[in-house]
Amino acid sequence: MDPLLRKLYGIRKEDIADYEKYLMLGGGTRPAPTIIRGKGVWLTDIDGKKYIDCTSQSWAMYLGFANEEFNATITEHLKNASHIHQGFDTPSRFMLAKKLAEKAPKKINRVSFTVGGAAAVEGGMKIAIKNRENAQEFITLYDAYHGTTLGVMGSSWVSTKSSGKFMGGARFNRLTRQFVRVPNPYCYRCPLELKRENCGMICLKLLKITIEKAVNGPVAGLIMEPLQASGGQIIFPKEYLEGARKICDDYGIPLIWDEIQTYCRIGTWFASGYYGVEPDIICLGKGLGGGFPIAATMISDDLEGFSPDTEELHTFANNTVSQVAALKQIEMLEQGILDNCNTMGNYLGGELTKMRKDFPRMGDVRQAGLHIGVELVRDPVTREADAELLQAVRNYAMENGVIFGVGGMLKNVLKVKPPFIITKEECDIILEVLRRALKHAGL
């Protein structure tokens, strides 16, 4: 083994304090183990303890860890090329753009690559502004998350939560003001406290009123996740997406879907396959490169795209390793792994729903592919969120070899989003550990 790697893998627990002081961390749920390696859906920490990872590390590792077929392609490619400047063409960029366009809604055929999800959303914003004369302000949804760069921070809950709780993105308000929020169709916890049966989709009416009365000048775009992830694994009613599409058409507003978490994870290549509704701009990131950094902005044929030497230039926008990784992952997803995402997702979703009989404080189970959230509540009738229960469950599960994600504005949504290669036996381990964790918490 390379001596550098030997040293790196040989790091001891007692050495950590020496290193830790040099780091400056922002987000991420702590405490968390120090991870040394992974294989399949399993991670191994510094003590040699193994965990099934239901977070897929920021939900991004669709093929799991150290996938041999995937890694063989990448290491072979690395012998030839890695980073190439955006101004040069590469076969991998040509092929990935074509492949993504083939999978995307019919009208979405042009792709611009970048490095991170937030930059991809900003790319979508630039396209929208370019196509809407005098428009500067965007509409986003309550509980949205589109990243933390200064360009998008104001669109995300990281800034909203600041009201009275913590500063978060609000500290940077002067630079992040170009967003107006509208209520999200979070039907389990309607922000307007209405019941789905008789709400008349008032959130769509509010969207319309906001466009007419609350935005300065024409609206540059409606930015939304088609299924809110960070906000609490919130699956929107199809009716809302159809209605939002119609309103955007009526007012000539570009509809921007942030598919950074939905791409493939909800069981379809793009969310249009799930909802039957098509946006004008799609932003991708996270899982696109199977763990390698790559993101993309995709646009409709009706929109004017980026021009040479103007709005969009990033040093690592043409990383051929990430592009090969994205292509190889698509090939493997086509060969059955996307099907497995659906099969295992439906299995987990079904079993979690059944578990609610024994554990009614699992207030709601929301599943689309392997994009799964469970709301933990103090009482299924009042739906009062139980963040303490979630912490207790997460800690017990971590001790017992399963890492769950934590989410939702009330920090009570358990996230179950493992890699797509998970087996039924591994799903059963997750379910069993969750059952034991809930019992251990006194349920």
Ligand SMILES: Cc1ncc(COP(=O)(O)O)c(C=O)c1O
């Ligand atoms: C829906 C969504 N949009 C945007 C982002 C930001 O992506 P990145 O962290 O790569 O900038 C995230 C990250 O969690 C996300 O979940």
